[in-house]
Amino acid sequence: MKSNGSDLLYTKNLFKFFDGLTALNGVNIRVKDNRVTLIIGPNGSGKTTFINTVSGFYKADEGHVYFEGLEITNKPPHEIYQNGIVRTFQIPQPLKKLTVLENLLIADYNPGESVVGSLLPGWKKYEEDLVERAFDVLKFLKIDHLWDNLAYQLSGGQLKLLEIGRAMMTDAKLIIMDEPVAGVNPVLAKSILDRIKELKARGYTFLIVEHRLDLVLPYVDYIYVMANGSVIAEGVEEDIMSNREVIEVYLGDTGGRT
Ligand SMILES: Nc1ncnc2c1ncn2[C@@H]1O[C@H](COP(=O)(O)OP(=O)(O)OP(=O)(O)O)[C@@H](O)[C@H]1O
Numbered sequence: 001m002k003s004n005g006s007d008l009l010y011t012k013n014l015f016k017f018f019d020g021l022t023a024l025n026g027v028n029i030r031v032k033d034n035r036v037t038l039i040i041g042p043n044g045s046g047k048t049t050f051i052n053t054v055s056g057f058y059k060a061d062e063g064h065v066y067f068e069g070l071e072i073t074n075k076p077p078h079e080i081y082q083n084g085i086v087r088t089f090q091i092p093q094p095l096k097k098l099t100v101l102e103n104l105l106i107a108d109y110n111p112g113e114s115v116v117g118s119l120l121p122g123w124k125k126y127e128e129d130l131v132e133r134a135f136d137v138l139k140f141l142k143i144d145h146l147w148d149n150l151a152y153q154l155s156g157g158q159l160k161l162l163e164i165g166r167a168m169m170t171d172a173k174l175i176i177m178d179e180p181v182a183g184v185n186p187v188l189a190k191s192i193l194d195r196i197k198e199l200k201a202r203g204y205t206f207l208i209v210e211h212r213l214d215l216v217l218p219y220v221d222y223i224y225v226m227a228n229g230s231v232i233a234e235g236v237e238e239d240i241m242s243n244r245e246v247i248e249v250y251l252g253d254t255g256g257r258t
Pocket residue numbers: 018021023041042043044045046047048049050
């Protein structure tokens with residue numbers, strides 16, 4: 001994968017309205033290739049709306065989204081996913097009844113699901129390769145010992161690692177995560193963030209929304225601050241933490257939550 005710090009994803013004047021509420025108010029955000037970009041902001045500032053809009057789960061009302069130089073605005077989520085953008089989600093209830101390994105195996109496109117696919121001579125080899133790849137992912141995440149556990153038996157932090165694992169099983173270039181360490185104990189949170197750092201070293205790009213600044217800041221390369229649907233500041237940690245407007249709007253509003 002290339003790692004030249006060019007714009008992997010960027011938006012131009014993105015707007016999203018909900019019944020008269022302006023959730024995104026002309027947002028311009030650039031996610032550089034092979035970097036960890038963080039979006040912060042008070043509750044209701046539009047962070048989740050932004051990631052849902054760029055990943056196709058919400059339709060933009062105005063503006064544009066570009067990925068690898070091509071416009072992907074308002075393409076359906078599966079098409080955006082096939083382009084290499086994976087937005088991680090909490091493992092849904094039905095999948096929690098499957099094992100950790102099964103959760104990884106079904107994260108990938110599976111030609112064996114069709115009768116025709118299962119008759120193809122290459123299928124067995126494909127299946128073996130897939131299991132091997134899944135175990136590599138589990139080892140990398142240091143949860144290989146849990147491979148046969150049902151997902152509902154995992155802790156919150158282990159489930160987050162499984163979400164990352166599911167993204168790794170696809171051809172993701174950009175992994176978008178909403179609050180990857182929220183509610184996770186500090187030891188496991190550090191383990192999750194260390195894995196993100198190692199994945200960056202392997203060429204992945206991350207866009208993260210997270211309130212736990214104490215934990216994530218050492219891992220991020222660039223920060224956007226949103227308030228009321230707009231980007232009010234951007235820069236590296238030093239710029240953001242000394243920005244008066246950020247201190248007033250963000251820290252004031254969260255009441256020291258960070
Ligand atoms: N599906 C929706 N329908 C109606 N309003 C919505 C919807 N999704 C978000 N909103 C509104 O848009 C605004 C931005 O919400 P959003 O969830 O993007 O904020 P956020 O910055 O992610 O907040 P938090 O930190 O609490 O997750 C809020 O006023 C919210 O109520």
